[in-house]
Amino acid sequence: MFTGLSAFPLTPTGEAGIDEQGFRKLVGRLAAAGVDSIGALGSTGGYAYLTREERSRAARIAVDAAGDVPVMVGIGALRTSDVLALAEDAQNAGASAVLLAPVSYQQLTDDEVFGLYEDVAAGLSVPLCVYDNPGTTHFRFSDELHARIASLPNVGAVKIPGIPEDQAPTRIAALRNALPEGVALGVSGDQFAAGGLNAGADVWFSVIGGLLPEECLAITRAARHDAARAVELSQRMTPLWKLFERYGSLRVTSAAAEHLGLIGSPNLPRPLRGLPAEARREVADVFEALEVRA
Template sequence: MFTGLSAFPLTPTDETGIDERAFRKLVERLAAAGVDSIGALGSTGGYAYLTREQRSRAARIAVDAAGGIPVMIGIGALRTSDVLALAEDAQNAGASAVLLAPVSYQQLTDDEVFGLYEDVTAQLSVPLCVYDNPGTTHFHFSDELHGRIAALPNVGAVKIPGIPADRAATRIAALRSQLPDGVALGVSGDQLAAGGLNAGADLWFSVIGGLLPEECLAITRAAAQGDAARAVELSERMEPLWELFGRCGSLRVTSAAAEHLGLVGTPNLPRPLRGLPAEARREVAAALDALGVRA
């Protein structure tokens, strides 16, 4: 399942709970578009803000709505005991894989992070994707640590932050040399994804792919067919969105875009998170209009 486009939908949530109907529809859209896999309850899916019960229900909805397309479920939490419980729930919900970031409050040591993955992978019956996201976890993996963790049983993939195109090939080759054969290497950071795919990443874990799957599939397919220039050109068309991602954060921009497209209500982020201010929303709407994306 760790190939092509892995699309990460929002989990529309307000102070009363998850909008399950809207969430189901978001996942159904991804399945209809033919994404390669769905990453539910990732950072874009707000996993960190939801209760165990909410996450279990959302996981079941995602698997059901995906109609056979493999679903990866985020199981991150501050405590190992909670991660183990969430892993069990995800597997019971029918997840094809789980996604785990080393969520932290106290800064974690390398040995603590290794211990977390050791404790969790020992209990799994589906592959785990190591989620390297220093922007939210503030933990920085060394390549050596990636290699140690990827050698644990049941590790299927590593999800790394975006890499500028001019360094992507070197970076991917260096990290891949630390990973066992068969462990996939995927890139995040939507604005840099075309470069990562062109440089040989196995897949793209995509935030905006959870909302605009056709546009992101076109980039992914061009790269897979060896048409690097086409992948870059298609990504450059999305530049107004990338600029907004950099300025306002990919979650808030994607939330506003989903609102603009009529797919979610307002608010759809759990407090203390807030939606974008009006001016930024107008820019999001203009970026979608320029792409020809209609509600």
């Protein structure tokens, strides 16, 4: 489950609800490309903006459209009771794993975060991936806390933020030494993924993998036997990484999916809005230069 490329698609959503046909198409493309797993309802999937009913429906669509490809479903929410309900929904939908970030409004303490994972992990029948994403949760895990949580039953992986290439070997080695044997270590931050994989990360949890699976699979597979080639392939996508930095990966991916004709507009739940026209032109120009087609 926690190896290779885990691709995270958008959940195209308007005020009328989820674009189920569009979401099914996005997930089906990933399965057809042969990604190692699919991450439904991650940050790119807009989980925090959807109702329980919408999330349950999206989980079922993802599992159905993915076929034999395992699906991990995001279950993050403010209250533990809601997380437990979402975990039940995800498992009933056929998810192969769940992804949990410590979502908060009040700043959480280390003990509160540990308690969240303790409560949730105890009732799972599938593996749990710890989602370390301080950019959205504003909570920072220590290696000590990662180790405590990873020792809980049913914890199968830890997803950490991107690491600059020159720091990746030291960071990956230090955290792997802290984690129990058998707990996978994955990286996000697409522009840093090649360095993380080359440094020994087990899996790349990828935003753009949810839209460009072939390109991301090429990077992932190169990292297994040709580190320089993995970096070269990633550097080819530098104009896209720069757009991520400038406008945010969610909005860029939304505009790119529209440009490729995969989904309509609007596809982000309010108050989120798509990129303005000038930025959309930048996205289109980058995809044309990269010779990306749907």
